[in-house]
Amino acid sequence: MARQWVAGFRSAVVSPYEAIQFVEPRGFRDQTVRQVLRMAGGGDELRVRLSNRHGRSALVIGEARVAERGVAGGIIPETDTALRFDGASDVVVPAGEEVVSDPVALPVAAGADLVLSLHLPEETGLATWSHQSGEPTYVARGNRAGAADLPGAERVEARFLVTGVDVLAPEGTAVAVAFGDSWFGGVGTTVGANRRSVDVLNERLGRGWVVNQGIAGNRLLTDEIGERALARFDRDVLSVPGATHVLVHFGINDLALPGMFGLPPATADELVAGFTELARRAREAGMAIHAATIGPFAGAIYPGHNTPEGLARRREVNEWIRTGDAFDAVFDVARAVADPARPDHIRPEFDCGDGMHLNDAGARAMAESVDLDALRL
Known part of the structure; x- marks a missing residue:
């Protein structure tokens, strides 16, 4: 069956330097940011889109992983999958730029919760974000990208740095x-x-x-x-x-x-x-x-x-x-x-x-x- 890349998830982002009511913008340093992404559509493979569109300095992503969601901020360990960028496990995203991960073979269904975990080892400055996402994000100290659970993690109602997930679906979807x-x-x-x-x-x-x-x-x-x-x-x-x-x-x-x-x-x-x-x-x-x-x-x-x-x-x-x-x-x-x-x-x-x-x-x-x-x- 012929297949094509289509959008399985999208998140429109804004600049953290704009005047936003109710939610304070923020940045990260040596922290893991774990985000729940509700998939509108599914497929056999996926790739993730990350953005530093509104950043004022280069964004260093030390590690990025995806998995199926477990309970709260946890993942199902057997689904945990590393993302790579031109074959590398880390990537630097220049200010104003975006990056797309290499495809990974992780089947995901429409209506499923995909969990994206990013370790941000260096100071990010205020991060490109979706300020009222309706989904929880979990923030933990250090590199916990592959951890099954994040006990004690801070829970934030906002989404950071991710603009989409593409899935490989039947042609004509x-x-x-x-x-x-x-x-x-x-x-x-x-x-x-x-x-x-x-x-x-x-x-x-x-x-x-x-x-x-x-x-x-x-x-x-x-x-x-x-x-x-x-x-x-x-x-x-x-x-x-x-x-x-x-x-x-x-x-x-x-x-x-x-x-x-x-x-x-x-x-x-x-x-x-x-x-x-x-x-x-x-x-x-x-x-x-x-x-x-x-x-x-x-x-x-x-x-x-x-x-x-x-x-x-x-x-x-x-x-x-x-x-x-x-x-x-x-x-x-x-x-x-x-x-x-x-x-x-x-x-x-x-x-x-x-x-x-x-x-x-x-x-x-x-x-x-x-x-x-x-x-x-």
């Missing part, structure tokens, strides 16, 4: 990219429980294969927490191996975050132009594009987020998304999670408690708003 903000990233859902909307969508599909490129706080139009969607689209969507579909969820941060700094929200015309440009670029690349309506955020507890202008523009853009022909399909997240009595608010049973993000039940409702027949994976 189709991959969808969930390209968006925290509503794909899973902020508000139970950490480590894999109840993000993208996880639920993969469960609904049965065979998986929607990879998650959500960044909490990311915007369609403006750089701040990560490059704006229009700037990162080529790297985080078009360059994903096997990608044939893209699902987009943007707009909340363009409408709500500016108020924190006393700035006006994006206009409806600006958002429409941005969505139209994404659709044009996806279709030029031969990809189908599916768009979400912008979810409600009137109950947001964060200063400046809830403004009459922003909410009015949300309603205007949503009407354009629902009635226009820019996209191959629309999934109406806004209606799926809105409080019927107060449609600018999240339904109480779907609200994680901050008025702006979905809990586990809300993330499931978001995933269930996607028409699987229209997705055709």
Whole structure:
């Protein structure tokens, strides 16, 4: 059977030097960083993508290993496999660069938890990261990359230095990219429980294969927490191996975050132009594009987020998304999670408690708003 490399896991990363709320950036020195990676798709072989994209000095990786997950931060020892880079067990990644490991024969299934362990022997500086990953990372002193368990390890809710895992899968395997903000990233859902909307969508599909490129706080139009969607689209969507579909969820941060700094929200015309440009670029690349309506955020507890202008523009853009022909399909997240009595608010049973993000039940409702027949994976 002919096979090809496709994305089995993806993690969009941001610079640790940007202003990030709630989570402090960090670096490492003579520490092991063990990360749990939930696989959207599986195959007989894999290779890992590591990034120093936003680093300011060379990144030294002394050892890298992958294994199937055991309990908590533990691994199943008989699956423990060393990664190599052009045959070497260590690698130096220059500032601004990325590296792909040599392929290894470690079968991994869709929905499985792959564990990546990195020993970082030298000072890293602030590390390129995914600041609210929804998965635990375990940090231990010294080189414990091959250890079965990491007792006493620090547990951190962030992901560092890894941008993806490619798997060798049957030729013609189709991959969808969930390209968006925290509503794909899973902020508000139970950490480590894999109840993000993208996880639920993969469960609904049965065979998986929607990879998650959500960044909490990311915007369609403006750089701040990560490059704006229009700037990162080529790297985080078009360059994903096997990608044939893209699902987009943007707009909340363009409408709500500016108020924190006393700035006006994006206009409806600006958002429409941005969505139209994404659709044009996806279709030029031969990809189908599916768009979400912008979810409600009137109950947001964060200063400046809830403004009459922003909410009015949300309603205007949503009407354009629902009635226009820019996209191959629309999934109406806004209606799926809105409080019927107060449609600018999240339904109480779907609200994680901050008025702006979905809990586990809300993330499931978001995933269930996607028409699987229209997705055709």
